[in-house]
Amino acid sequence: MDQFESIVNLYGGAMPHLYRKFIEPRLKEDVKSLLAPHACTAPESNCGLEAFWCTMTRQGKLKGSVATPSRSHQSSLSPTPQTTEQHIMTLTLSSESVRNTVFTDERGLPMYKSTTPFRLGVRSTTISRHVASESRIEDPIEVVGRIDWHCFGSSIFTIGGMRLESSVFLPRHGLFGKKRTFTGPDGRRYRWDMYRRDVVLSVDDASRTEIARYHRATLGIIGKRRSASLEIAPHAEHMLDLIVLTFIYVEKLRMDKERQRRAAASSGGGP
Template identity: 50%
Template structure:
């Protein structure tokens, strides 16, 4: 198995904290605690839809946060889930197909035309041709060993121009990772 060599993040790294590891219903804040994104997935018996919102710049006197819809993820179990963003709709199997023997790598093309890869096992996104680490997620820790920490997503400023795409694809692959982990745990118990 190959080793993924990456350069470490700089001090300019953008750090987001998630209010919950349930990425379909979470609030994503910056280091100052300001809400930047939030996700909402109402309960439904059939197809569930996660809406991803981004804070709008506050230009008036109102103190209430206002949000724009970045996109939606329409979750399907038997067919390909779908992304809705920028006035388009695309199947996830076309936008971010799985690669590798175990299907734990997801490749997508960013709005800049470059190819990127999320690795579900280590929760990172790298620029395919350079193997440069551009984002990494961290699960929450309880503080039993080390310090207590909420779930986090670190993003390199190199991809700040496509942050909405990074957030949307992160939510998708993190949900897939959680589902695979849950299935493995259920198989071990049952």
């Protein structure tokens, strides 16, 4: 089997709906262009990640999950024109400590869980997905990935047995590194922006279409009390695993920066 056949089989077997939407049209135009260096306009490292995501989805290591969104939920995300009949998915976090939390859907059912056992040295966060099963009393759990946190140098993502440095998988951009970008399983580039109190995921192009937004918990002193939540646009449900995995990473970074600001302010080193 030559390289071209390997690529076709890889993409075709990964996610049939993604193959039909993104890859097949390109094959009809010029099948050999998939192998041409000039056909890829993304950075070289991200081009490699496209094949990686296809491998992971083909092996069943990364999947999209579908929840039943609430019709009454008021969201800051706007569905695209093609998804006007769909509704925003909201995952509620049991704790703002994203390295040890449970993500539940609108029905209160667990969808994802992150756990980080205490240990000296490098700490590891395991992200798992609850898989719905009618034949079992308890839903089985599948590991989505692991993050090994390094204070110096790149943290390490482990997905499907492959180890990826954060500097390659989620490279930093912008002033003070407040933007992180990655390539999704659909071949598109996405960006997480870290603000003072939240993080926002959008398509990294001129449209800046919003994909996901994190809301901190509120105490209800002003307005209604609510738990921390992650809103996800309906057209992004095909890469839920990846959204949750990268969200945990960037929100952990944002929280670290917030703690640093508070420490500086309390010691008289800040405004």
